[in-house]
Amino acid sequence: xxxxxxxxxxxxxxxxxxxxxxxxxxxxxxxxxxxxxxxxxxxxxxxxxxxxxxxxxxxxxxxxxxxxxxxxxxxxxxxxxxxxxxxxxxxxxxxxxxxxxxxxxxxxxxxxxxxxxxxxxxxxxxxxxxxxxxxxxxxxxxxxxxxxxxxxxxxxxxxxxxxxxxxxxxxxxxxxxxxxxxxxxxxxxxxxxxxxxxxxxxxxxxxxxxxxxxxxxxxxxxxxxxxxxxxxxxxxxxxxxxxxxxxxxxxxxxxxxx
Amino acid sequence: xxxxxxxxxxxxxxxxxxxxxxxxxxxxxxxxxxxxxxxxxxxxxxxxxxxxxxxxxxxxxxxxxxxxxxxxxxxxxxxxxxxxxxxxxxxxxxxxxxxxxxxxxxxxxxxxxxxxxxxxxxxxxxxxxxxxxxxxxxxxxxxxxxxxxxxxxxxxxxxxxxxxxxxxxxxxxxxxxxxxxxxxxxxxxxxxxxxxxxxxxxxxxxxxxxxxxxxxxxxxxxxxxxxxxxxxxxxxxxxxxxxxxxxxxxxxxxxxxxxxxxxxxxxxxxxxxxxxxxxxxxxxxxxxxxxxxxxxxxxxxxxxxxxxxxxxxxxxxxxxxxxxxxxxxxxxxxxxxx
Numbered sequence: 234x235x236x237x238x239x240x241x242x243x244x245x246x247x248x249x250x251x252x253x254x255x256x257x258x259x260x261x262x263x264x265x266x267x268x269x270x271x272x273x274x275x276x277x278x279x280x281x282x283x284x285x286x287x288x289x290x291x292x293x294x295x296x297x298x299x300x301x302x303x304x305x306x307x308x309x310x311x312x313x314x315x316x317x318x319x320x321x322x323x324x325x326x327x328x329x330x331x332x333x334x335x336x337x338x339x340x341x342x343x344x345x346x347x348x349x350x351x352x353x354x355x356x357x358x359x360x361x362x363x364x365x366x367x368x369x370x371x372x373x374x375x376x377x378x379x380x381x382x383x384x385x386x387x388x389x390x391x392x393x394x395x396x397x398x399x400x401x402x403x404x405x406x407x408x409x410x411x412x413x414x415x416x417x418x419x420x421x422x423x424x425x426x427x428x429x430x431x432x433x434x435x436x437x438x439x440x441x442x443x444x445x446x447x448x449x450x451x452x453x454x455x456x457x458x459x460x461x462x463x464x465x466x467x468x469x470x471x472x473x474x475x476x477x478x479x480x481x482x483x484x485x486x487x488x489x490x491x
Numbered sequence: 492x493x494x495x496x497x498x499x500x501x502x503x504x505x506x507x508x509x510x511x512x513x514x515x516x517x518x519x520x521x522x523x524x525x526x527x528x529x530x531x532x533x534x535x536x537x538x539x540x541x542x543x544x545x546x547x548x549x550x551x552x553x554x555x556x557x558x559x560x561x562x563x564x565x566x567x568x569x570x571x572x573x574x575x576x577x578x579x580x581x582x583x584x585x586x587x588x589x590x591x592x593x594x595x596x597x598x599x600x601x602x603x604x605x606x607x608x609x610x611x612x613x614x615x616x617x618x619x620x621x622x623x624x625x626x627x628x629x630x631x632x633x634x635x636x637x638x639x640x641x642x643x644x645x646x647x648x649x650x651x652x653x654x655x656x657x658x659x660x661x662x663x664x665x666x667x668x669x670x671x672x673x674x675x676x677x678x679x680x681x682x683x684x685x686x687x688x689x690x691x692x693x694x695x696x697x698x699x700x701x702x703x704x705x706x707x708x709x710x711x712x713x714x715x716x717x718x719x720x721x722x723x724x725x726x727x728x729x730x731x732x733x734x735x736x737x738x739x740x741x742x743x744x745x746x747x748x749x750x751x752x753x754x755x756x757x758x759x760x761x762x763x764x765x766x767x768x769x770x771x772x773x774x775x776x777x778x779x780x781x782x783x784x785x786x787x788x789x790x791x792x793x794x795x796x797x798x799x800x801x802x803x804x805x806x807x808x809x810x811x812x813x814x815x816x817x818x819x820x821x822x823x824x825x826x827x828x829x
Contacts, residue, residue, distance in 0.1 A: 289715055291617075317719030328709040332731035342717040368595060391713070398717065 235262035235432040236319075236401040238283060244461075245278055248292035252278045254461035256297075258326065258451060262338040265424060265433045267443035267470065271490070275462025279453070280404050284320035285313040301401065318346070325407040327387035329379035329394070336375035338390055342398035357397055365393035366423050385416020385451045392423065396431070403427065405435040411443065421446050430431030438448035441485060444474050452482045550804040557797025564810060565801065569768055571782075573789070573798040580798050582805050584762070588680055588776035589806070591666075592755070593748040595684025595772065596691050601741050603688075606694030610698075611705040613725055631693035639757035642686040647677035647758065654681060654773055665770040673773035676761030681772040685756055691744035698743065702736030703729055735821045742817045746810055752780040761785065779806040 238260040240241060247254040260266045268276035273318045278287060286308065287293040299306050306316045316432040331336045339358045340348075358375070362368040367389040371382070379390050388408055395403060405424070407415040424433060424446050437443050443450050451467040477483050484490055560578055563570050568581020607627060611620045649691040654674045661667040673679050710728040719727060760775035777785065783799050 284716065286712065286716060289712060315717050317716055322716035324709060324712065324716070326709055328707075328713040328732070330710060330713065330727060332734075333727075345717060345719050345723050345727070361518050394713075394717065406538075 235430065236301045237262050238402065238432065238434070239277075239298075240283075241277070241298045241300075243282065243297035243299065244286065245275070245282055246292070247287075247290060247296050251461040252465050253282075256464045258464060258467055260432060260434060261449070262432045263428060263429045264431070264448040265435060265446050267444050267447035267450045268434065268436045268453060269438075269450060269466075269485075270462070271455075271463070272438075273458070274453040274455050275394055276451075276453045277406050278462070280320075280406055280436050281393060282402055283318045283402070286321055286322060290315055306384065318342075318398060320402040320404060320406050321398065321399055321400035323388070323391050323395055323406065323408050324406045327384055327391050329382075329387050329390050331378065331380050333379065334376045335371050335379045335390060337381070338379045339393050339397050341394060346398060361393040361397040362390075364396055364427070365389045365398060366419065366426075367393055383416070385412050385419055388412060388416070388420060389423065392420075392427075396427070400431065402432045402434070407436050407438060410438060417442070423464070440458070440474075444470060450474070452477075452479070452485060454481055454485070499795035507619050530807045535669070541674035544547060546663075547804075549809065550668065550800055550807060553793070554795050554801035554804050555797075556802050557601045557794050560794060561798070567767075570721045571764060573795045578798060582779070582802050584768075584776055585779050585782055585802060586805065586809075588759070589749060589780075589809070590648075591746055591777060592684045592687055592759075593678050593774055595681060596687035596748040597741060597745055600683065600691040600695050600744060602735070604692050604740070605699050606745075607692075607696045608699035608703050609725060609729070611700050613721070613729065621633060624697075627693050627696045627700075629693075630689070631697065635690060635751060635754045636757070638686055638690055642682070642754060642758045643677070647682065648724070650677050650682045650685070650720075651675050654679065656774065667784040668769070669773055671766075671769050671771060673771065673775065676773075676775070678758060678759060678775050680759070680776060683755055683759050684772070686758060687748045687751055691748050694747060695737075695740045698740030699733060699737050702733040702740075705826040707749055724827065738817050742814055745813060749778075749806065749810055750780050751778075752784045755781040756784050779803060780827045 235312050240256055240258045241261075243253065243256045244251060252352065254346060256279060270276050270279065281287040282295055283299060283306075289296070289337040290338075301319065305311070305318075329335075332342060336452050337356075343354060343357055348357075359372075360366060362371060366424050367386060370386060370491065371390075373382075379387060382390060388411075392403075392408075409420050411422065419467050425433065427433060428448075434447065435443075449467065449471045450470045452465045452473065454465045455462045466473070466477060466482045468478070473482065474486060477486065557573075557578070558565055561580060562577050563579035563581050567583050568579065568585045570579045570581055571584075572579050584616050607623075609731040615623060651674065658667055658669050658674045662669060670819075706729045706807065709723055710732060714727045738757050755778050759781060761777050761781075762775050779802050783803060786799060790799065
């Protein structure tokens with residue numbers, strides 16, 4: 234179910250602008266890896282390269298390789314659509330499809346895969362909503378619009394939508410930054426539960442959150458505005474927050490900049 | 492509600508109950524600027540309502556006396572004799588020709604217009620989308636007399652071939668029969684429908700383009716991240732978001748098709764007064780607008796002009812009903828468009 238991610242010598246460009254330089258890292262399956270760093274350091278960009286979502290932005294391209302177990306997702310015969318079905322993504326702002334009901338939102342990915350059987354769809358909707366800790370709150374109103382839910386519920390709906398298609402990896406781009414503390418806690422608890430099944434990579438601006446939810450943490454920084462972002466250090470979260478090797482990591486974590 | 496689903500202006504305009512009827516808030520401070528602007532806006536609103544009401548009153552006051560003297564059933568008769576002391580006139584034929592030609596126009600223009608708008612906003616490279624959009628807009632600026640003359644003299648002679656094909660394939664349907672021998676003519680409802688569709692196309696395209704371009708990026712990325720292909724993304728994110736806009740665009744286009752006068756006048760061959768009724772679109776006829784324009788010289792007595800104004804009144808009501816239906820369609824799915 235969960236796969237290992239191997240990033241090797243990755244450079245990411247938007248047109249002629251180099252956004253990320255020489256990133257190499259390994260993300261273990263069934264773990265939570267957090268990316269932290271100041272704004273503009275390229276952590277969200279790196280996240281998007283893991284399911285080729287950066288290609289949606291005009292001019293986005295990469296050099297280097299990203300492997301899921303042993304398969305290069307940038308191989309010449311690999312369809313980005315297939316990559317995204319394997320590597321799910323949750324965005325900063327909850328984005329349920331506004332014209333769909335709660336149930337249809339969860340089923341959207343399955344329907345894209347050609348699933349039509351109503352019984353199986355209903356089972357998967359329930360299972361996904363249960364996994365996202367949302368079932369009890371919405372089971373009586375599956376046919377109501379998803380936009381009627383609170384922000385935290387909408388984000389859990391988006392997580393249910395992402396895991397309904399049984400991805401290998403779940404990417405989360407600042408999933409709590411638009412949510413209140415209670416909803417944030419609910420999502421963090423959920424991340425703790427989901428990591429037994431999925432490989433999870435989360436970008437966060439909140440260092441306490443990284444410390445709470447992740448097993449490993451990568452710190453990104455950039456030399457100056459307009460320069461590409463680099464991976465400064467990556468290690469077990471506990472070590473990163475207690476005794477980092479790099480001076481800039483310590484400065485950032487202790488709040489001296491960023 | 493302050494929805495967090497995307498950065499759409501539409502999201503912000505709704506109150507907690509989901510009643511998004513545009514209405515005033517209580518933000519006015521009573522200062523000069525507020526009162527001035529509020530007064531101007533209110534004046535403009537009142538003016539529009541007054542104009543529509545007065546038009547309706549005028550049409551009714553002119554039409555009713557003539558309708559009173561009418562010896563035939565106004566709604567079901569196909570006769571049109573407005574002279575003399577026993578006028579007999581009815582709008583059945585006008586209504587049929589008007590509706591049939593407009594329906595044909597919409598059947599062609601809406602899918603094509605939506606496809607063109609999708610191409611411009613989703614598929615075309617940036618260097619092409621701007622010029623293409625401009626060209627389409629230019630089509631809207633062509634006067635309808637040009638379409639009429641072009642249709643009658645350039646396009647018309649080539650249409651009979653297509654009419655033959657449709658008649659051969661679908662002649663078993665009453666709409667495509669040839670009992671009046673119209674297939675070999677270019678003055679048909681079928682052909683004016685095609686010409687009207689070209690005139691409606693830029694309206695549908697321009698407005699659809701605007702709404703498609705405003706689809707929130709978050710919705711599009713949500714679909715793509717689920718592994719949607721570009722077409723699937725358009726189907727799950729762009730089309731549902733743009734649907735109310737496409738319906739509004741179609742209604743504006745339909746308004747133009749229903750009311751088009753000059754092009755219809757030039758292209759459509761009118762029927763003799765006692766022609767047998769036919770459902771075939773390979774028949775001639777007159778629309779409300781072309782009938783009135785065709786007979787403008789006859790408006791020499793209140794009785795005659797009243798009869799034509801009564802026909803105009805039906806067009807007025809028809810447009811009104813069509814717009815009301817469109818509103819109902821948009822409102823029905825409102826809860827799902829936040």
